[in-house]
Amino acid sequence: MRITSKGQVTIPASIRERYGLLPGADIVFVEDEAGPRIMLAEHSGRGRRLVDRLRGRADAGMSTEEIMALTREEG
Template identity: 45%
Template sequence: MSATVTAKGQVTIPKPVRDFLGLAPGTRVEFQRAANGTVVLTRADEKRPARCFGTLRGHAGKGLSTDAIMALTRGDE
């Protein structure tokens, strides 16, 4: 991905990068120079973006006990 620097020194961060980092209007970013000469863009607030399945993680509830499951499989009611 690439972007063009404007006369005012501004760059639009490509949408896939904004989505990956979880950047919204007003989010502060930080530029760090790596040892190999590249520049790394990170969130300044250190908040990590949600992972694809992170919002789905959880627990469905207490569920059935082992005895209740065994009773259902045996046909006991």
């Protein structure tokens, strides 16, 4: 494996799958006596970023019960 002039590397698919390194995953580099390591960042991934982005934006002016009533079949 080689590092490109931009500092990029290709992580083999088997390693990405084994450790959940999916596209969009946030990673961190950790240094210890053995050298640098790649680790998944806490709260990593696309889902977490979407939740963080949308948190606090909803303002439908309706209660939770009113919103849930819209999703239920009422006959």
